[in-house]
Amino acid sequence: MISLQNISKSYTSKNETVVLFTDLHWQIETGKYVSLMGASGAGKSSILSLIAGIITPDNGSIELSGTNITQLSTDEMIRYRGQHIAFIFQAFELIPNLTVNENIDLILDISHAPRRYETSAILEKVWLAGKGDRYPTELSGGEQQRVAIARAFVADVEYLLADEPTGNLDEGNANRIMDLIDTLHRETGNTIVMITHDRDIANRADLIYRLHGGQLALI
Numbered sequence: 001m002i003s004l005q006n007i008s009k010s011y012t013s014k015n016e017t018v019v020l021f022t023d024l025h026w027q028i029e030t031g032k033y034v035s036l037m038g039a040s041g042a043g044k045s046s047i048l049s050l051i052a053g054i055i056t057p058d059n060g061s062i063e064l065s066g067t068n069i070t071q072l073s074t075d076e077m078i079r080y081r082g083q084h085i086a087f088i089f090q091a092f093e094l095i096p097n098l099t100v101n102e103n104i105d106l107i108l109d110i111s112h113a114p115r116r117y118e119t120s121a122i123l124e125k126v127w128l129a130g131k132g133d134r135y136p137t138e139l140s141g142g143e144q145q146r147v148a149i150a151r152a153f154v155a156d157v158e159y160l161l162a163d164e165p166t167g168n169l170d171e172g173n174a175n176r177i178m179d180l181i182d183t184l185h186r187e188t189g190n191t192i193v194m195i196t197h198d199r200d201i202a203n204r205a206d207l208i209y210r211l212h213g214g215q216l217a218l219i
């Protein structure tokens with residue numbers, strides 16, 4: 001369960017203050033796949049950063065499986081994040097001087113989370129069998145994002161946070177990525193929060209939320 005209670009959050013830069021949330025509530029049940037839509041600047045990525053403990057709310061509490069992460073120290077949060085949360089980003093974020101295998105295995109070293117799949121097995125699931133020794137630059141955009149999917153599922157963690165994971169892909173590749181996420185979600189039972197601008201992609205989730213004016217509504 002992800003639970004955001006009474007969240008307020010503002011950003012202050014130079015002499016300007018942006019109020020994102022004053023009283024945000026959100027509950028996501030364990031094992032659900034939810035998508036999050038909303039206009040650019042609405043605060044979607046900020047919500048993922050709050051859930052991941054990358055930024056802290058000004059007020060309110062954020063609980064993941066009963067742990068109030070707002071009360072963790074920075075070191076505790078880094079450890080907690082590694083053991084519980086995986087990410088997929090729009091820009092893939094692979095490490096260029098590491099091979100596909102090394103990119104995937106690095107996550108296990110960093111997170112200290114248990115391994116869920118052998119590296120060769122997860123590469124097979126994302127249709128990249130035999131490409132483990134390639135470098136990211138030797139792969140197409142769709143293939144790079146499939147490595148990022150493999151990296152997000154190789155460790156046995158409960159939560160997957162995805163920020164427009166198909167934003168840089170054409171429709172064919174985007175659909176392949178979403179099919180993979182669907183399959184791996186069913187197989188692992190993880191809880192997914194996915195940001196997307198695309199209503200067809202959002203429709204794959206169990207629930208679709210729209211963020212508008214600092215409030216979330218089911219659509």
Ligand SMILES: Nc1ncnc2c1ncn2[C@@H]1O[C@H](COP(=O)(O)OP(=O)(O)OP(=O)(O)O)[C@@H](O)[C@H]1O
Pocket residue numbers: 011012013018020038039040041042043044045046047
């Ligand atoms: N570190 C920061 N300092 C100051 N303002 C910030 C910071 N991060 C985000 N913002 C502001 O907060 C608002 C919400 O940003 P956020 O990235 O959460 O939006 P978003 O819904 O993900 O948008 P997009 O769809 O364009 O990715 C924006 O107005 C942004 O400029």
Ligand SMILES: [Mg+2]
Pocket residue numbers: 044045046163
């Ligand atoms: Mg964003």
